[in-house]
Structures are given as C-alpha cells and as structure tokens.
Amino acid sequence: SQQGEEDPQALSIQEGENATMNCSYKTSINNLQWYRQNSGRGLVHLILIRSNEREKHSGRLRVTLDTSKKSSSLLITASRAADTASYFCATDTGANSKLTFGKGITLSVRP
C-alpha cells in the first residue's frame, strides 16, 4: 500500500543550484521522514518532521510539511555532485504503524 508519492520522478540540475522534491500522501500522518539512497546501496535517514511541525532544517536540507495539503517538500540548497542519489519520503500513522515508503525521486547533480 503506497502512501507517499514523490514528484518529480527524476530531476537533473547543475551543481550549485537548489533541488526541490515533493511528496504527497493520502491519509493523515504522524510523522514524515526523508531518506537518501546512493546507487546500489541501502537507504540513509535524512530528516524526520512531525505532523505538528511545519518546517525543519538540517545543514543544507530544509523540509516543510503542509498537513492541509497532505504534502511535504525537501529542499537541498547549493547542491553538490555527491547529492546525486534517489530520495524517498516515508510516512507513518502513529501507534503500531510501520513506515510506508514512496517510489522515490532520482536526483542527478551535474558537475
């Protein structure tokens, strides 16, 4: 059962530009998380935002959450070639729920 859906499916930008990725979901959530996956590797947790938060920062990452629109965005500022990866959003509905992952966005940062 897919909850989060990322948009766009693929994004290609120049090094130094900002990258914005979006995630929409269908039902009310408890938390939303973003993960990164380098090619052929496991996922790495980037950031978690709770349903009562609107914005969160971590280094060059900025995440926003709009629960009225059931959407989140991940902004990577001043992108680097090393940011080339797939990015996934994951949501939970609290209690004993597990994470439900979206299908991912492929980000390519050209040197």
Place this chain on the structure above:
Amino acid sequence: DVKVTQSSRYLVKRTGEKVFLECVQDMDHENMFWYRQDPGLGLRLIYFSYDVKMKEKGDIPEGYSVSREKKERFSLILESASTNQTSMYLCASSSTPSYNEQFFGPGTRLTVL
C-alpha cells in the same frame, strides 16, 4: 558507528532452491524489517519483527518466511526460489516504536535463474 550488515551483496540462485538471507544489527533494536526494492515499485515490506520469535506479515509475504531466534539477527527465507523473486533485498532495524528512524543494511541483490 551503528551497523546493519547483510550476509551477501550479490547472490545467484537457481529456481527451486532454498535461499537464506541473513541480517545482523548491533544497535540492540527491537524492530527489524525485510523489504524488497524493484524499479518503479519502490520499497515494499515483506515481513517485520518487533521482538525475538515475533513476526508480522508485511504487504507482500507470499513466497517468503522469516526467523528471529536472537534479537540481533533476522533471516529471510525463500522456501523455493522463483524468477519473480529476483530483486534487491533490504534489511532495516529501528528502536521502538516501529515508526522510528530506520537503519538500513547495504542490500543483497538476488538473481534467480
């Protein structure tokens, strides 16, 4: 440095073989997960364990079973491998509650011929 390790990075098996994928975590996490990842389908949960000897079916448990005899180890078993089980298999662990941040292993790319 926290770690989730998986027994193999690449595995090639024949149709009908019994396949064991092993996952070990060193973070004393209660929860462990097995996912498969296929192009265009994202991550899909196969099985989940929230304690030793406890397991729950995920979204796609058919054709798989699991074993958790020790807290740190979670095994995925393909009783009789089929070509449609060719995939990337990812193991993850988390502390309680089950929706906490998950730590992933490097993945096992399984090819069934």
